[in-house]
Amino acid sequence: MKSKSKLFLAVAAACLAAWAFVTIIPLYWMIVGSVQDSASSASFRPEMIPGALSIAPYERFFAKTAAWRWLANSLLISTVLTITNVFFASLAGYAFSKLKFPGSKAVFWLLLSTMMIPAQVTLIPLYVLVVNVFNLGDSYTAIILPTAVTAGNIFLMKQYMSSLPTSLIHAARIDACSEFGIFWKVILPLAKPGLAVLAIFTFVASWNEFFWPFLITNSAEMRTIQVGLASFVFAESTDFGAIMAGATVGALPMLILFFSLQRYFLQGITIGAVKG
Amino acid sequence: MQTTIAPKRRSTAGRFWREYGWAYLFILAPVLLFLIFTLYPVISALVMSFQQYNIMQSTWVGLDNYERLFKDDTFWKSIWNTVVFTVCTVPVNIVITFVLAHFIYQMKTKWQTFFKATMYLPAVASGVTISIVWLAIFDPTDVGLLNRFLGLFGLDPVIWLGQSKTALFSLILMNWLGSHGAGIILYLASMGGIPKSLYEAADIDHASGWTQFKAITWPLLKPTTLYLLVTGVITSFQVFISVYMMTQGGPNFATTTIAYLIYQTAFKFYEFGLASAQSFVLAFLIILVSVIQFKYFSSDVEY
Numbered sequence: 001m002k003s004k005s006k007l008f009l010a011v012a013a014a015c016l017a018a019w020a021f022v023t024i025i026p027l028y029w030m031i032v033g034s035v036q037d038s039a040s041s042a043s044f045r046p047e048m049i050p051g052a053l054s055i056a057p058y059e060r061f062f063a064k065t066a067a068w069r070w071l072a073n074s075l076l077i078s079t080v081l082t083i084t085n086v087f088f089a090s091l092a093g094y095a096f097s098k099l100k101f102p103g104s105k106a107v108f109w110l111l112l113s114t115m116m117i118p119a120q121v122t123l124i125p126l127y128v129l130v131v132n133v134f135n136l137g138d139s140y141t142a143i144i145l146p147t148a149v150t151a152g153n154i155f156l157m158k159q160y161m162s163s164l165p166t167s168l169i170h171a172a173r174i175d176a177c178s179e180f181g182i183f184w185k186v187i188l189p190l191a192k193p194g195l196a197v198l199a200i201f202t203f204v205a206s207w208n209e210f211f212w213p214f215l216i217t218n219s220a221e222m223r224t225i226q227v228g229l230a231s232f233v234f235a236e237s238t239d240f241g242a243i244m245a246g247a248t249v250g251a252l253p254m255l256i257l258f259f260s261l262q263r264y265f266l267q268g269i270t271i272g273a274v275k276g
Numbered sequence: 277m278q279t280t281i282a283p284k285r286r287s288t289a290g291r292f293w294r295e296y297g298w299a300y301l302f303i304l305a306p307v308l309l310f311l312i313f314t315l316y317p318v319i320s321a322l323v324m325s326f327q328q329y330n331i332m333q334s335t336w337v338g339l340d341n342y343e344r345l346f347k348d349d350t351f352w353k354s355i356w357n358t359v360v361f362t363v364c365t366v367p368v369n370i371v372i373t374f375v376l377a378h379f380i381y382q383m384k385t386k387w388q389t390f391f392k393a394t395m396y397l398p399a400v401a402s403g404v405t406i407s408i409v410w411l412a413i414f415d416p417t418d419v420g421l422l423n424r425f426l427g428l429f430g431l432d433p434v435i436w437l438g439q440s441k442t443a444l445f446s447l448i449l450m451n452w453l454g455s456h457g458a459g460i461i462l463y464l465a466s467m468g469g470i471p472k473s474l475y476e477a478a479d480i481d482h483a484s485g486w487t488q489f490k491a492i493t494w495p496l497l498k499p500t501t502l503y504l505l506v507t508g509v510i511t512s513f514q515v516f517i518s519v520y521m522m523t524q525g526g527p528n529f530a531t532t533t534i535a536y537l538i539y540q541t542a543f544k545f546y547e548f549g550l551a552s553a554q555s556f557v558l559a560f561l562i563i564l565v566s567v568i569q570f571k572y573f574s575s576d577v578e579y
Contacts, residue, residue, distance in 0.1 A: 124548050
C-alpha cells in the first residue's frame with residue numbers, strides 16, 4: 001500500500017479523474033439541461049455545452065406547480081426534524097453512555113434492533129395508525145412524528161458521547177448542578193462537533209426523504225419538494241427542460257449546503273461507523 | 277448522585293426515582309416513539325399478515341396470505357429481481373469503492389480532498405432527483421445521453437428501460453455509476469489506521485504487492501468491508517425509489533422488486549394482509565442474510 005512507481009501513480013490519477021467525471025456527469029447534465037429551452041423547437045436536443053441560456057424552463061416549472069410551497073414545506077419539516085433529532089438523540093445518547101440505570105443495556109439494544117427491521121414491515125400499520133387512528137393524514141405532524149428521533153441517531157450520539165471525559169460530569173455534580181443542567185451546560189458544549197455533523201446529515205436526509213411524505217400527503221399544498229417533484233414528472237413527462245429545472249430546484253439547496261460545509265460532510269461520515 | 281448525603285427517610289421508590297429518574301426522563305421520548313411507531317406497528321403487521329384486512333372488520337384467515345404469496349409467480353419474480361439486483365450491485369460496488377479508495381490513498385492530501393468531495397457529491401442529491409436525471413440519460417429519443425454516447429462508437433440506440441431484457445440491467449448500471457463517496461471515506465479512514473511498520477516489514481521480506489494486500493490490507497480493512505457489505509445488502513434489498521420513478525416495476529415485471537411489490541399490494545390494491553405477509557418475508561430474508569454475513573465474515577471482527 002505504500003507509494004508505488006510514477007507510472008502507477010499516473011494510471012491511478014487518470015482512473016480517478018475518469019471516474020470523478022462519470023460521477024459528476026448526471027448532475028452536470030441536470031443543470032445544463034435545465035437552462036436550455038426545450039419548448040423553442042419541435043426536435044429538441046439538449047447539448048452538453050449549451051448555446052443560448054434560458055430560464056424559461058424554471059419559469060414553467062414554478063408556474064405549473066406549487067414549488068414555492070413545496071420548498072417551504074421541506075424547509076419547515078427538515079428544520080423541525082433536525083432540531084428534534086439532535087436534541088432527543090443527544091439526550092438519550094448521553095443517558096445511555098454516561099448514566100447508569102437499571103435496564104439501560106436492554107433498552108438500548110431494543111432500540112438498536114429496530115434498525116434491522118425494514119421500513120416496509122411497519123409501513124402499513126403506521127399508515128393506518130396515523131391516518132385512521134390519530135386522524136393526522138395530510139399534516140406536518142404526520143410527516144414529522146414517526147422519525148422525530150431515530151434509533152440510528154441515538155446510536156451515533158451514544159458512540160460519540162462515550163468519548164467525552166466523565167471527570168467533568170463528576171465535577172459538575174459536586175457543584176450541585178442538576179442532571180439536566182449537566183447535560184445542557186457541560187455535555188452539549190463539549191459535543192458540538194458531533195451535534196453539527198448529526199444536524200447536517202439529518203437535515204439532508206429529511207430534505208431528501210421521499211416515501212413516507214409521499215404516502216401520507218394527499219393535497220398538492222402538503223407535498224414536500226421531493227414528493228411534488230415526483231408528481232410533476234409523472235404529469236409533465238415530455239417537458240425535458242422543466243423537469244430538469246425541477247430536479248435542480250430540489251437538489252440545489254443540498255448542493256450549496258455541501259459546498260459550504262464540505263469539511264463536516266467528509267469528516268462526519270466516519271463518526272460512529274468505524275471505531276478509532 | 278446525592279447518595280452520600282443521607283436523605284430523610286424516604287420510601288425505596290422515592291430513592292429509586294431520585295437516583296435514576298433523570299436517566300429515564302432523558303430516554304422517555306425515544307422510548308415512547310419506539311413503542312408507538314415501531315413496536316406496535318411490527319406486532320400489528322404480524323397480526324395483519326394472518327388476516328384479510330379491512331378497516332371495519334378484519335377476518336382471520338390463518339396462513340392464507342402466506343400460502344397465496346408462495347403460489348404467486350410475481351412474488352417469486354420480485355424476489356429473483358431483488359436478489360439479482362443485490363448480487364450484481366453490492367459486491368461490484370465494494371470492489372469499485374475499494375479500488376478508488378486505494379488510488380486516492382496514494383494521492384497528495386489536496387487531491388485526496390478533491391476526489392473525496394467529487395465522488396461524494398451525488399449522495400447529497402435525493403433519490404428522486406437522481407432518478408429523474410437517469411430517466412433522461414436512458415431516454416430512447418434524442419435526449420438520451422447514453423445512446424448518444426454509444427452512437428459515438430457507431431453502436432445502435434438501446435431502449436434501456438422500455439424492454440424487459442435491459443430494464444433491470446439499466447437500474448444496476450445506474451447504481452454502479454452512483455456515489456461511492458461514503459464508502460471511499462470509510463475505507464480511507466481505516467487505511468490511514470494501518471500501521472506503516474507492517475508494510476515496511478513486508479518490504480524487507482520482499483513480499484509482493486499482492487501478498488501485502490492479502491496478508492495486511494485486506495484483513496485489516498475487513499471491518500469496513502463487512503460494514504459496507506451488510507449495509508449495502510440491507511439497502512439494496514429495499515430498493516424502491518428508482519423503480520417507482522423510472523420503471524414502475526415494468527416492463528412485464530422485469531424490475532418489480534420486493535419493496536415495490538409490497539407498495540403495490542398495499543397502496544394500489546389495498547391488500548394490507550397480503551402486503552404484510554410479503555413484508556415479513558422481506559424482513560426474514562434481510563435478517564437471515566445479515567446473520568450469514570456476520571458469521572462468515574467476522575470471525576476476528578467485533579461490531
